[in-house]
Amino acid sequence: xxxxxxxxxxxxxxxxxxxxxxxxxxxxxxxxxxxxxxxxxxxxxxxxxxxxxxxxxxxxxxxxxxxxxxxxxxxxxxxxxxxxxxxxxxxxxxxxxxxxx
Amino acid sequence: xxxxxxxxxxxxxxxxxxxxxxxxxxxxxxxxxxxxxxxxxxxxxxxxxxxxxxxxxxxxxxxxxxxxxxxxxxxxxxxxxxxxxxxxxxxxxxxxxxxxxxxxxxxxxxxxxxxxxxxxxxxxxxxxxxxxxxxxxxxxxxxxxxxxxxxxxxxxxxxxxxxxxxxxxxxxxxxxxxxxxxxxxxxxxxxxxxxxxxxxxxxxxxxxxxxxxxxxxxxxxxxxxxxxxxxxxxxxxxxxxxxxxxxxxxxxxxxxxxxxxxxxxxxxxxxxxxxxxxxxxxxxxxxxxxxxxxxxxxxxxxxxxxxxxxxxxxxxxxxxxxxxxxxxxxxxxxxxxxxxxxxxxxxxxxxxxxxxxxxxxxxxxxxxxxxxxxxxxxxxxxxxxxxxxxxxxxxxxxxxxxxxxxxxxxxxxxxxxxxxxxxxxxxxxxxxxxxxxxxxxxxxxxxxxxxxxxxxxxxxxxxxxxxxxxxxxxxxxxxxxxxxxxxxxxxxxxxxxxxxxxxxxxxxxxxxxxxxxxxxxxxxxxxxxxxxxxxxxxxxxxxxxxxxxxxxxxxxxxxxxxxxxxxxxxxxxxxxxxxxxxxxxxxxxxxxxxxxxxxxxxxxxxxxxxxxxxxxxxxxxxxxxxxxxxxxxxxxxxxxxxxxxxxxxxxxxxxxxxxxxxxxxxxxxxxxxxxxxxxxxxxxxxxxxxxxxxxxxxxxxxxxxxxxxxxxxxxxxxxxxxxxxxxxxxxxxxxxxxxxxxxxxxxxx
Numbered sequence: 001x002x003x004x005x006x007x008x009x010x011x012x013x014x015x016x017x018x019x020x021x022x023x024x025x026x027x028x029x030x031x032x033x034x035x036x037x038x039x040x041x042x043x044x045x046x047x048x049x050x051x052x053x054x055x056x057x058x059x060x061x062x063x064x065x066x067x068x069x070x071x072x073x074x075x076x077x078x079x080x081x082x083x084x085x086x087x088x089x090x091x092x093x094x095x096x097x098x099x100x101x
Numbered sequence: 102x103x104x105x106x107x108x109x110x111x112x113x114x115x116x117x118x119x120x121x122x123x124x125x126x127x128x129x130x131x132x133x134x135x136x137x138x139x140x141x142x143x144x145x146x147x148x149x150x151x152x153x154x155x156x157x158x159x160x161x162x163x164x165x166x167x168x169x170x171x172x173x174x175x176x177x178x179x180x181x182x183x184x185x186x187x188x189x190x191x192x193x194x195x196x197x198x199x200x201x202x203x204x205x206x207x208x209x210x211x212x213x214x215x216x217x218x219x220x221x222x223x224x225x226x227x228x229x230x231x232x233x234x235x236x237x238x239x240x241x242x243x244x245x246x247x248x249x250x251x252x253x254x255x256x257x258x259x260x261x262x263x264x265x266x267x268x269x270x271x272x273x274x275x276x277x278x279x280x281x282x283x284x285x286x287x288x289x290x291x292x293x294x295x296x297x298x299x300x301x302x303x304x305x306x307x308x309x310x311x312x313x314x315x316x317x318x319x320x321x322x323x324x325x326x327x328x329x330x331x332x333x334x335x336x337x338x339x340x341x342x343x344x345x346x347x348x349x350x351x352x353x354x355x356x357x358x359x360x361x362x363x364x365x366x367x368x369x370x371x372x373x374x375x376x377x378x379x380x381x382x383x384x385x386x387x388x389x390x391x392x393x394x395x396x397x398x399x400x401x402x403x404x405x406x407x408x409x410x411x412x413x414x415x416x417x418x419x420x421x422x423x424x425x426x427x428x429x430x431x432x433x434x435x436x437x438x439x440x441x442x443x444x445x446x447x448x449x450x451x452x453x454x455x456x457x458x459x460x461x462x463x464x465x466x467x468x469x470x471x472x473x474x475x476x477x478x479x480x481x482x483x484x485x486x487x488x489x490x491x492x493x494x495x496x497x498x499x500x501x502x503x504x505x506x507x508x509x510x511x512x513x514x515x516x517x518x519x520x521x522x523x524x525x526x527x528x529x530x531x532x533x534x535x536x537x538x539x540x541x542x543x544x545x546x547x548x549x550x551x552x553x554x555x556x557x558x559x560x561x562x563x564x565x566x567x568x569x570x571x572x573x574x575x576x577x578x579x580x581x582x583x584x585x586x587x588x589x590x591x592x593x594x595x596x597x598x599x600x601x602x603x604x605x606x607x608x609x610x611x612x613x614x615x616x617x618x619x620x621x622x623x624x625x626x627x628x629x630x631x632x633x634x635x636x637x638x639x640x641x642x643x644x645x646x647x648x649x650x651x652x653x654x655x656x657x658x659x660x661x662x663x664x665x666x667x668x669x670x671x672x673x674x675x676x677x678x679x680x681x682x683x684x685x686x687x688x689x690x691x692x693x694x695x696x697x698x699x700x701x702x703x704x705x706x707x708x709x710x711x712x713x714x715x716x717x718x719x720x721x722x723x724x725x726x727x728x729x730x731x732x733x734x735x736x737x738x739x740x741x742x743x744x745x746x747x748x749x750x751x752x753x754x755x756x757x758x759x760x761x762x763x764x765x766x767x768x769x770x771x772x773x774x775x776x777x778x779x780x781x782x783x784x785x786x787x788x789x790x791x792x793x794x795x796x797x798x799x800x801x802x803x804x805x806x807x808x809x810x811x812x813x814x815x816x817x818x819x820x821x822x823x824x825x826x827x828x829x830x831x832x833x834x835x836x837x838x839x840x841x842x843x844x845x846x847x848x849x850x
Binding site: 019020021022023025028031032035036037039043044045046047048050051052053055060062063064065066067068078081082085 | 142143144145146147148151495498499501502504505508509510511512513514515518521522524555556557699701702734736737765766767768769786787
């Protein structure tokens with residue numbers, strides 16, 4: 001069974017360089033792990049402020065029975081948003097910050 | 102916060118037709134309505150600036166805001182009748198297949214009014230146990246329950262009686278499942294009361310109870326409803342007086358014996374009129390009713406034994422109706438304003454743009470040329486069938502798998518949030534009902550969040566990139582719709598030299614495919630401008646325009662799958678599912694068919710050797726490079742989202758030419774389910790060579806031709822760099838040649 005390995009910083013670097021695929025098999029495994037939200041916890045999404053131009057990071061409850069809760073993080077580049085969320089999820093899995101900006 | 106939403110009564114309007122707009126708003130005293138012509142989507146700084154063109158119309162102006170609620174939830178309504186009103190004692194019997202027992206009280210059958218606490222009803226109580234309740238007003242209610250909750254998705258015979266002479270209320274349940282090893286027993290309970298049902302003559306409802314007069318729009322008879330039941334009812338019966346156990350069993354028989362004729366009141370048979378919204382009573386009073394809000398019919402009843410899977414072969418095994426508390430066919434709002442299409446208004450994509458405070462909403466519609474005429478050699482065929490089945494796709498937000506299969510963060514905007522905060526807007530055929538069963542029907546007669554020029558690029562919004570390109574070329578095009586194609590067939594297409602599809606014309610009726618084929622055989626030209634087209638079979642409601650049924654039978658990439666015995670459409674009796682399983686794979690019509698989907702990144706095409714064939718050399722005039730479409734507003738490439746490939750086994754004509762083929766797709770692009778019979782793991786695009794989009798061309802015997810892009814994302818590359826790009830050049834070359842009446846010679850065999 002695939003398990004998270006916090007020493008695999010190469011995967012983080014790969015994702016930062018190319019947040020959208022194709023990805024290496026190991027990065028794809030990691031993304032599968034990161035992108036399956038728990039049914040009892042909110043997950044990250046992006047609320048469109050201006051079409052194809054600006055997005056606000058938000059948290060959506062599983063089941064989407066109410067509007068997402070907005071954070072104060074705003075992005076003008078989707079790739080930056082993906083990287084930001086990747087780092088949040090890495091911290092969650094590793095128990096420590098990802099040592100890559 | 103201001104809430105604003107609306108819809109209109111027709112999507113396809115011709116000169117002289119009147120479009121009525123229904124609007125609901127609160128949080129602001131008034132709203133503004135302006136008609137506009139849509140010439141492109143709102144797509145950010147890389148796209149053509151979003152500039153809806155104002156339309157001078159008498160209906161433009163300011164309107165008082167009012168809130169119009171949405172009466173959601175299906176039921177059967179039988180109008181009040183003396184035969185029901187004069188009942189003092191009664192016996193009621195029905196087969197029940199509950200899907201959410203224990204999720205609050207749910208009414209099965211009766212005259213109960215929840216607001217007034219009057220009448221009587223057979224119900225499921227809070228615990229899911231059958232109960233008989235009678236009431237003569239607030240505080241004057243008696244109820245007896247079996248005390249044994251029904252279990253979900255199992256058939257039971259539920260019966261009850263009231264004896265006015267003794268005041269005895271009785272209720273019972275009997276399990277009907279004959280397979281399996283669960284031990285369940287019949288249960289009977291009774292109690293006595295001095296109360297008698299009150300309230301006077303009232304309609305009899307099944308699967309819901311009255312809730313007094315509706316405080317707003319009503320789905321039926323001006324009443325509100327509550328206590329909606331989730332699950333199936335089969336063969337409801339009502340008799341006068343209290344029957345003994347043998348007579349109760351006889352009452353449930355099909356048909357009841359003649360010996361019961363004198364006491365029969367209602368013998369409802371849901372197996373009659375399955376395509377309709379009428380519920381038939383075979384009893385002496387003909388207490389026919391209405392199936393309101395389109396509960397699902399053509400579903401197996403309590404006696405289904407698997408020996409038939411086609412309800413038309415033996416309707417008696419399909420005597421059930423599946424009710425849902427989130428069924429919705431029509432919001433039933435009052436119109437706010439109307440627009441009659443002037444004779445000189447050009448054909449195009451239009452919308453009412455509504456604004457109230459910080460809120461806005463769009464209500465698009467299509468203006469089409471007079472029937473049987475064309476004002477241009479080219480027609481853009483709006484994919485109204487696909488738009489309809491996707492309306493209010495809640496699953497995109499509710500599914501925990503969305504980010505996983507899309508390979509990117511979920512995005513939504515404030516209009517999308519309306520659906521989260523107002524689930525009464527109803528569901529799409531990509532969703533499951535609240536009881537977990539698949540949504541088989543979708544209607545456009547309600548406010549919807551994903552039919553507009555803003556927000557996520559998909560279907561209508563994405564198709565506006567094609568409109569944008571046609572506008573760039575000078576705007577010489579008509580707009581026609583799939584709704585019209587289903588109704589009018591070849592007559593709709595015949596006046597055009599070339600017909601241009603949308604980016605994702607996924608859903609077709611047999612009538613629609615027949616029309617395409619006839620058009621092509623007589624020399625028509627078809628530009629299939631998308632991916633995953635002509636995939637699912639649909640059925641149109643026999644009397645309600647804009648209501649479509651989808652049975653997601655065997656195979657296919659799908660959000661739910663039809664339950665056993667439910668693969669045949671109720672509206673038409675046709676077998677549902679993929680067209681490839683109905684002998685008409687998309688490859689037969691357009692050369693290519695759905696092979697894969699992915700949503701993280703789009704890729705490019707590489708020109709093939711076949712592109713040099715003299716049959717298609719005109720296509721590449723002005724195009725030098727081998728790589729096509731390594732750019733685009735939709736995730737950076739022209740090939741992606743949902744893509745199609747040729748397959749001779751599925752009907753790609755032998756003379757078809759693949760002039761360009763995509764490559765280098767990402768891991769999220771997986772083979773479609775119907776191509777993976779034995780799971781083997783080698784199914785994503787980084788390893789599987791079958792996954793590619795094919796730009797394909799072939800001639801038809803009558804001098805016509807087909808050209809297919811095989812990719813939804815293709816349209817998003819047209820306007821790149823101000824339309825100065827090879828995708829726009831290629832597509833324009835095709836349009837110009839297809840609009841040229843010179844017949845395409847059929848290649849020698």
